[in-house]
Amino acid sequence: MASSPGSNGKYNGKVNGKIVSLNLGSTNPGNINLEVEIAGIKFKNPVIAASGTYGFGREFAEFIDLGRLGGIAVKGLTLKPRKGNRPPRIAETPAGILNSIGLQNPGVEGFINDELPFLRKCNTAIIANIAGSTVEEYCELAEILSGTDVDAIELNVSCPNVKEGCLAFGNTVKGISGITREVRRYCKKPLIVKLTPNVTDISEIARAAEINGADAISLINTITGMAIDVHKKKPILANNFGGLSGPAVKPIAVKMTYDVAQTVKIPVIGMGGISSGEDAIEFILAGACAVMVGTWNFVYPDACVKVLEGIIKYLGIYNHKSVYDLVGKLELN
Amino acid sequence: MPLVLKEEIIFNKELVPGIFELAFISEYVSQRAKPGQFVNIKCCDGLDTILRRPLSICSVNRKNNTVIVAYRETGKGTRYLARKKAGDKLDLIGPLGNWFHVSDEYKSIAVVGGGIGVFPLLFLLQQNPCAFKGAYIGFESNTCIVMEKEFLHCSDKIMLATNDGSKGFKGFVTDLLALNLLQEGSKGKINGEKYDIIYACGPMPMMKKVFELASKMGIKCQVSLEQRMGCGIGACLACACKVKHDGDWHYKRVCKDGPVFWGEEVDFDG
Ligand SMILES: Cc1cc2nc3c(=O)[nH]c(=O)nc-3n(C[C@H](O)[C@H](O)[C@H](O)COP(=O)(O)OP(=O)(O)OC[C@H]3O[C@@H](n4cnc5c(N)ncnc54)[C@H](O)[C@@H]3O)c2cc1C
Ligand SMILES: Cc1cc2nc3c(=O)[nH]c(=O)nc-3n(C[C@H](O)[C@H](O)[C@H](O)COP(=O)(O)O)c2cc1C
Ligand code: FES
Numbered sequence: 001m002a003s004s005p006g007s008n009g010k011y012n013g014k015v016n017g018k019i020v021s022l023n024l025g026s027t028n029p030g031n032i033n034l035e036v037e038i039a040g041i042k043f044k045n046p047v048i049a050a051s052g053t054y055g056f057g058r059e060f061a062e063f064i065d066l067g068r069l070g071g072i073a074v075k076g077l078t079l080k081p082r083k084g085n086r087p088p089r090i091a092e093t094p095a096g097i098l099n100s101i102g103l104q105n106p107g108v109e110g111f112i113n114d115e116l117p118f119l120r121k122c123n124t125a126i127i128a129n130i131a132g133s134t135v136e137e138y139c140e141l142a143e144i145l146s147g148t149d150v151d152a153i154e155l156n157v158s159c160p161n162v163k164e165g166c167l168a169f170g171n172t173v174k175g176i177s178g179i180t181r182e183v184r185r186y187c188k189k190p191l192i193v194k195l196t197p198n199v200t201d202i203s204e205i206a207r208a209a210e211i212n213g214a215d216a217i218s219l220i221n222t223i224t225g226m227a228i229d230v231h232k233k234k235p236i237l238a239n240n241f242g243g244l245s246g247p248a249v250k251p252i253a254v255k256m257t258y259d260v261a262q263t264v265k266i267p268v269i270g271m272g273g274i275s276s277g278e279d280a281i282e283f284i285l286a287g288a289c290a291v292m293v294g295t296w297n298f299v300y301p302d303a304c305v306k307v308l309e310g311i312i313k314y315l316g317i318y319n320h321k322s323v324y325d326l327v328g329k330l331e332l333n
Numbered sequence: 334m335p336l337v338l339k340e341e342i343i344f345n346k347e348l349v350p351g352i353f354e355l356a357f358i359s360e361y362v363s364q365r366a367k368p369g370q371f372v373n374i375k376c377c378d379g380l381d382t383i384l385r386r387p388l389s390i391c392s393v394n395r396k397n398n399t400v401i402v403a404y405r406e407t408g409k410g411t412r413y414l415a416r417k418k419a420g421d422k423l424d425l426i427g428p429l430g431n432w433f434h435v436s437d438e439y440k441s442i443a444v445v446g447g448g449i450g451v452f453p454l455l456f457l458l459q460q461n462p463c464a465f466k467g468a469y470i471g472f473e474s475n476t477c478i479v480m481e482k483e484f485l486h487c488s489d490k491i492m493l494a495t496n497d498g499s500k501g502f503k504g505f506v507t508d509l510l511a512l513n514l515l516q517e518g519s520k521g522k523i524n525g526e527k528y529d530i531i532y533a534c535g536p537m538p539m540m541k542k543v544f545e546l547a548s549k550m551g552i553k554c555q556v557s558l559e560q561r562m563g564c565g566i567g568a569c570l571a572c573a574c575k576v577k578h579d580g581d582w583h584y585k586r587v588c589k590d591g592p593v594f595w596g597e598e599v600d601f602d603g
Pocket of ligand 3: 587
């Protein structure tokens with residue numbers, strides 16, 4: 001597919017050798033339906049900002065209208081404020097980054113008092129991402145947030161960057177079953193369980209989450225990794241290890257999204273290395289009905305909008321009327 | 334408010350081996366930038382280096398909308414940058430970060446810069462209308478001295494140090510500062526002028542020393558910090574620096590709460 005996005009919303013290009021000319025309009029041309037529904041919540045479009053890469057939206061509001069996003073998953077929240085890890089907290093690696101922020105956040109009360117009122121005004125779905133070090137903490141977080149007007153709760157059982165290790169809940173069938181079952185009892189909001197890729201068989205983990213009450217699955221969180229400064233003979237990150245994200249992880253994430261979508265019936269939200277509309281379409285074809293954009297927001301603060309525009313363009317070119325025309329429509333060779 | 338911009342490069346020249354001066358046209362940045370702020374540059378188009386590289390704004394010409402940054406070729410990112418030519422587009426976000434505190438009450442200021450830390454201080458001197466401006470600048474050796482002329486041009490007194498003594502004072506720029514501040518004895522007087530504030534940028538141990546000297550003399554002190562960044566706009570919390578807070582401490586963001594901090598806030602050993 002050769003393409004040249006023309007001026008004023010016109011698109012002229014070649015699709016499978018055929019010349020096409022489309023009028024893309026401003027955000028949504030013609031009668032394409034971008035809406036997706038996940039666990040009863042309607043997202044106006046399938047592009048959601050990934051947790052931890054978007055803060056609480058404020059910084060990005062300087063660059064884009066947050067109302068254009070399908071949703072925002074906020075920075076991982078804990079019961080008490082957390083200071084986070086020692087710096088350096090980030091290292092660049094080939095086509096990716098390693099991070100070990102260590103869940104620095106203002107705590108759930110700080111979020112509710114100081115951040116949620118602003119987010120609520122932004123006309124986009126708000127997903128609260130939560131992390132704890134015990135099952136009880138997760139339950140308490142879910143209970144507190146169920147009393148607010150967030151749209152959904154995303155269970156981060158896969159953060160590799162804190163010592164107490166919420167990763168421990170996410171990497172065994174037993175762990176994920178227990179935590180999903182318990183949190184489900186306290187969670188009155190749609191519950192999204194976010195999976196770690198640091199497992200042997202992600203499908204069985206996804207299945208365990210589904211059986212125990214998850215309304216949706218999101219994946220992947222970061223892949224554990226390490227980068228070494230050979231001159232200092234030390235890891236670059238003060239925390240020694242970190243989580244890998246960005247374009248480097250995309251093929252892994254697409255395969256895992258495919259595997260999980262094949263296994264569960266609940267909706268799947270795919271992420272990992274998305275930097276364009278076509279990247280997002282890969283995840284959707286693999287079975288995701290929405291995507292999250294993370295690391296690429298650091299490179300281009302308007303990345304989410306660009307991904308959305310790319311999706312719209314793709315749908316237009318191939319004459320699809322809805323995102324659902326594509327979900328899982330991959331044809332294997 | 335920062336913007337994502339694609340601006341045209343006017344020149345990109347090597348001043349001394351490994352150190353470059355790059356000028357670009359940007360009405361947006363030139364009209365808004367304040368001394369201490371930085372721009373975050375995407376050094377290559379593809380995926381080879383994905384993160385942007387922060388560079389301080391070194392000088393601005395508001396009449397012809399020129400912005401200058403200067404950088405040391407350090408690794409992959411700055412190596413890509415060094416290959417850019419006049420006419421190429423520069424993909425940048427800016428202006429970013431906070432800025433040095435300036436006030437009519439500061440009649441006499443000093444800047445203390447080490448190595449690539451001198452660049453934001455030049456912009457500060459250029460923009461600052463105060464009565465007396467002292468510049469202390471330090472480099473490894475004679476062969477890495479850059480922008481000496483520019484510093485001369487916008488300061489009332491310039492003091493230069495090289496670690497190996499190949500030009501100016503032999504030793505650290507902080508030793509030179511100490512000599513001058515302490516020599517005069519009472520309250521940091523130099524040539525009869527008392528510094529109301531000292532601004533420092535350079536390696537952490539250097540800034541620590543400057544702050545210690547300044548506080549000993551009862552002089553205000555601001556420092557400009559560096560940290561590895563993710564987003565550069567305040568969202569990812571990658572660029573943490575340890576800051577004292579109500580008898581305790583917490584992490585602030587170098588990119589948004591900084592890069593400029595008051596000396597007494599900073600935990601220099603954190
Ligand atoms: C606010 C601020 C202002 C700066 N101003 C200047 C300036 O005016 N002139 C100048 O020469 N340098 C400046 N630096 C340092 C400059 O950003 C780094 O030298 C540059 O990012 C190195 O990139 P690289 O790819 O060449 O090196 P690599 O070592 O290959 O970079 C790898 C990663 O580490 C990061 N990194 C490496 N060194 C530093 C550093 N010292 N500070 C922050 N991140 C680093 C890079 O951004 C990149 O993400 C500034 C840094 C900050 C934080
Ligand atoms: C700096 C940073 C911080 C992150 N913090 C969180 C977090 O708090 N909670 C969470 O569930 N995921 C967190 N993630 C993971 C992302 O949400 C996402 O799963 C991952 O980065 C893969 O997507 P990407 O390649 O598009 O970034 C973080 C990622 C990065 C890069
Ligand atoms: S670099 Fe992201 S918060 Fe500073």
